[in-house]
Amino acid sequence: MPETSASTTPRGGATALAGAPARVPGAGPGPLAALVGADLDIPVLGGGRVRHVNLDVAASAPAFTAVAERVARALPYYASVHRGTGYLSQASTAVVDDARVVIARHVGARIDDHVVVTRNTTDALNLLAAAVPGDTVVLDLEHHANLLPWTRRGRRVVVARGTLAATLDALAAELRRTPAALLSVTGASNLTGEVLPLEVLARLAHDHGARFAVDAAQLLPHRRIDLAASGIDYVAFSGHKAYAPFGAGALVGRGDWLDVAPPHLAGGGAVEAVAVDGAEWKRGPERHEAGTPNVIGVAAIAAALAELERLGEPALRAHEAALTGRLHEGLAAIPGVRVLRGFADVDDRLGIATVELERGSVGLVAAALAAEHGISVRAGRFCAHPFFDRIATRANGLRASVGAGTSADDVDRFLDALRRLVASGPAHVYDRTPAGWCPRHDDRPRPAVA
Structure with a gap:
């Protein structure tokens, strides 16, 4: 792509794809599940409209239609929870309590594990960080949510090697060098999509006297996790990446550390009794869930997990494998585009591909993909700066x-x-602004929701 500083030169029609190889409409897999907004038409520069293509689901996934329908059914019954005597309050309490059971089942929780409802993965890992009685070892490939929280108790970062085998050796050496309380890693990189061997890592941690936590924000929407079978001690995830974008997440894992940790939030619902000079804090999930819970968010997560179970992991894997292969093969055929990867010996990856360009700005390309073609992607370093x-x-x-x-x-x-x-540049003029690359003359109407 030609280098561009402040603007690009107009090059013709906004949505034309002249010169692109012929493709057979309908060839290859279609959508596996119904999503809200799947057939949404959006405006593009020049006054046209196209069907929106969302290839930014690793950041936030749209809601399953089944989730939106479940939320619509729950809303008329929304009320206060736990201690309310009204019918609606009891219904909302049941929604929260039943969702806890669904979450526990979906991740294979042990009978005595806690299911703590949080705002998102970042919130869940910050909660866990306050409960860890010692150092935490992490890899440099982590999302910031699994890199930054551990500094409060002692964080040791291992730089991943060029192969997974060498990285496992480096982790083992670090755990042997000085005991650690916890090893915490991502289940799958949000940058490369590479999936880590969680059972192997769990054994590695336990062999060196540490517990094992997984940031499953990327992994959980694609693969089942079984804490009891795999030996994982804690898992954190977000609803908004798992087709339930209603502001809730979860931390699931062993209760002993959580029962003696400082309450994540100080307030009503987390206490047994309060006096002017102190409080007696609860044990269990409620200890860390002060305030009114996100009833609708919890209902959405339960509905999303149920829908993932209905679809089945074999179907999800087959669908994703076909699209991932298509994506990577297509990228490899575009001159001047390089796909990033972290490990030379890992073939298991989610449907994520991050590329860099030999020339030009990926920010400009991302803006043009959206404004001229109706395609949503993401440009940047993806909250994984050290790895990137x-x-x-x-x-x-x-x-x-x-x-x-x-x-x-x-x-x-x-x-x-x-x-x-990449070959010819955008068809419209863009300026680089503090907000990023923007069309100089944007004739797209703002949506009514904005």
Whole structure:
């Protein structure tokens, strides 16, 4: 792509794909699940409209239709929970209590594990960080949510090697060097999609006297997790990445550390009794759930997990494998595009691909994909700065990610548009502003919801 500083030169029609290879409409897998907004038409520059292609699901996934329907059914019964005597209050209490059971079942929780409802994965890992009685060992490939919270009790960062085998050796050496209370890693990289061997890592941690926690924000929407079978001690995840974008997440794991940790929030619902000079705090999940819970968010998570179970992991894996292969093969065929990866010996990856360009700005490309082609991706370093800076040669990357609602046509539209933009640049003029690359003359109407 030609280098661009403040603007680009107009080059013709906004949505034309002249010169792109012919593709067969409908070839390849279609969407596996129904998502809210799947058929949404959005405006593009020049006055046209196209079907929106969402390849930014690794950041936030749209709601399953089943989740939105469940939320709509729950809303008329929304009320206060725990101690309310009214019928609606009892219904809302049941929603929260039943959701806890669904979450525990979905992640294979042990009988005495706690299911603490949080705002998101970041909130869950900050809660766990306050409960860890010692150092935590992490890898440098972590999302910031699993890198920053551990500094309060002692964080030791192991730089991942070029292979997973060498990285496991480095982790073992670090755990042997000085005992640690916890090893915490991502289940799958949000930058490369590479999946880590969680059972192997759990054994490694336990063999050296540490517990094992997993940031499953990326992994859980794609793969089942079984705490009891795998030996994982704690798992954290977000509803908004698992097709339940209603502001809730969860931390699930062993209760002993959580029962003696400082309450995550100080307030009503977390206490047995309060006096002017102190309080007696509860044990169990309620200790860390002060205030009115996100009843609707919890209901949404339970509905999303139920929908994932209905779809089944074999179908999810097959769908994603077909799209991931299509995505990576297409990217490999575009000159001037390099796909980032962390490990030379890991073939298991989620439907995530981050690329860097030999020339030009990925931010400009991402803006043009959206404004001219109706395709949503993400540009930047993806809240994984140490990892990105180690494996990339440019300042930023461009990430495309697929999910249960993605089709082969979505992937093909992205590849065709990216090929055109890399070869010829955008068709409209863009300026680099403090908010990023923006069309100089944006004639797209703002949505009514804005």
